[in-house]
Amino acid sequence: MAHDTTHAHQSNTKRIWTVFIILSVITIVEVILGIIKPEVLTDTYFVSLKLINWIFIVLTIWKAYYITWAFMHMEGETKGLRRSVVWTAGFLIIYLVFILLTEGDYVHEVMKRGQVAWDF
Amino acid sequence: MEATVTRTGTEGKTWGGGNQPLKVSYGKMMMWFFILSDALTFSGFLASYGFARYKFSESWPIADEVFTHFPFLHGVEAPMYYVALMTFILIFSSVTMVLAVDAGHQMKKSKVTFYMLLTIIGGIIFLGSQAWEWKNFIQGTYGAVETRGGNVLQVVNDEGHRVALDEFVVAAPTERLQQTRSNALWFVDEPTLPRFTMEDVLVGFAANPNLHIRTQELTETGDKVVLTRAESLAKLENEGIGIIEGANLQKNEYGNPLFGDFFFFITGFHGFHVLTGVLINIIIFFNVLIGTYERRGHYEMVEKVGLYWHFVDLVWVFVFTFFYLV
Numbered sequence: 442m443a444h445d446t447t448h449a450h451q452s453n454t455k456r457i458w459t460v461f462i463i464l465s466v467i468t469i470v471e472v473i474l475g476i477i478k479p480e481v482l483t484d485t486y487f488v489s490l491k492l493i494n495w496i497f498i499v500l501t502i503w504k505a506y507y508i509t510w511a512f513m514h515m516e517g518e519t520k521g522l523r524r525s526v527v528w529t530a531g532f533l534i535i536y537l538v539f540i541l542l543t544e545g546d547y548v549h550e551v552m553k554r555g556q557v558a559w560d561f
Numbered sequence: 562m563e564a565t566v567t568r569t570g571t572e573g574k575t576w577g578g579g580n581q582p583l584k585v586s587y588g589k590m591m592m593w594f595f596i597l598s599d600a601l602t603f604s605g606f607l608a609s610y611g612f613a614r615y616k617f618s619e620s621w622p623i624a625d626e627v628f629t630h631f632p633f634l635h636g637v638e639a640p641m642y643y644v645a646l647m648t649f650i651l652i653f654s655s656v657t658m659v660l661a662v663d664a665g666h667q668m669k670k671s672k673v674t675f676y677m678l679l680t681i682i683g684g685i686i687f688l689g690s691q692a693w694e695w696k697n698f699i700q701g702t703y704g705a706v707e708t709r710g711g712n713v714l715q716v717v718n719d720e721g722h723r724v725a726l727d728e729f730v731v732a733a734p735t736e737r738l739q740q741t742r743s744n745a746l747w748f749v750d751e752p753t754l755p756r757f758t759m760e761d762v763l764v765g766f767a768a769n770p771n772l773h774i775r776t777q778e779l780t781e782t783g784d785k786v787v788l789t790r791a792e793s794l795a796k797l798e799n800e801g802i803g804i805i806e807g808a809n810l811q812k813n814e815y816g817n818p819l820f821g822d823f824f825f826f827i828t829g830f831h832g833f834h835v836l837t838g839v840l841i842n843i844i845i846f847f848n849v850l851i852g853t854y855e856r857r858g859h860y861e862m863v864e865k866v867g868l869y870w871h872f873v874d875l876v877w878v879f880v881f882t883f884f885y886l887v
Contacts, residue, residue: 501879526594558710
């Protein structure tokens with residue numbers, strides 16, 4: 442993990458192109474899945490989310506990892522900087538998403554039970 | 562500088578000051594923390610989009626049916642291809658950016674210049690693509706009928722294919738003029754009048770027995786509910802109040818008004834970031850050109866603007882997933 446300072450002036454061109462290929466392949470897989478939408482994946486649910494959406498989310502986070510670590514060179518930064526950025530964002534975003542999605546689902550239930558008329 | 566330092570007796574100790582625990586320059590560290598705060602703003606947008614998606618999970622528009630345009634392919638349904646292309650443009654401009662940073666490490670001025678230029682061009686192409694996407698979204702394709710409850714009713718034929726209002730509605734002659742600032746009540750105007758009235762739509766719909774109404778509601782399999790002919794006519798007569806063509810912040814022909822709002826705000830906020838990114842890139846490009854960083858002895862400024870540029874790409878990866886794929 443720790444980036445040796447002696448490497449700083451060496452060219453990392455090969456790694457850059459490798460990461461570009463990885464990112465492209467992931468994007469192509471996402472697009473193909475999004476167009477075909479295999480029924481196995483759209484009809485199967487896991488923790489109240491379609492399997493295909495889980496795959497999209499995992500692939501997205503994987504892409505985000507490559508962009509942050511390789512392109513933004515997070516892999517070369519100290520542990521302190523890395524954690525103060527990644528852990529802070531990770532914790533706050535998971536917290537916010539959990540709260541808003543739970544609340545959204547609750548409001549959906551309220552509308553479904555007919556307490557609020559929305560189609561008139 | 563040295564003159565202002567006060568001796569505290571703690572020199573050389575961990576908390577004596579002067580050391581850099583994160584081993585990174587002030588500018589770069591602050592860029593990282595700016596990115597962190599900006600990431601939280603974007604996640605606020607996307608999380609509230611998720612809230613709306615969950616709240617209206619049984620009536621949300623299907624993105625594949627909305628974003629079907631591709632340049633030079635008129636009338637061809639090409640869902641996703643265009644946004645996928647935009648994603649590639651942005652990823653590629655990220656690659657040229659990181660190549661510029663890499664060349665900067667080796668103090669190769671001409672290479673940095675070349676890659677910065679490619680990055681700027683990529684950014685401009687992306688902005689143009691986004692403008693085109695907005696144009697299509699605002700203009701709309703089929704048009705829809707608005708109901709009293711603020712929902713939209715779309716028109717399909719027997720096979721379930723969408724039918725544009727133009728194809729079956731004929732505007733009846735009308736005396737109603739648009740109020741402009743120069744007639745009737747002076748300095749008062751009103752928005753453009755819809756091309757068809759509700760009566761025109763009812764007449765046209767009744768005259769074409771193969772047409773059906775498609776509501777916003779989703780079935781178990783994720784398709785929109787299509788009403789029978791009798792139900793369609795009743796729905797139009799009882800609930801229809803006018804037509805919607807295209808999209809604005811109040812309503813859109815695709816479905817829930819929030820769908821349009823989130824589209825404008827999320828892609829707009831991201832597009833604004835791309836725009837500022839391009840502008841900052843241009844400034845840095847000229848600085849590289851006149852040799853500012855060559856004289857300074859390092860290209861760290863390219864690295865800092867590079868961080869921002871990659872962040873813009875990073876955000877797009879998430880927007881692409883949550884707005885177009887999920």
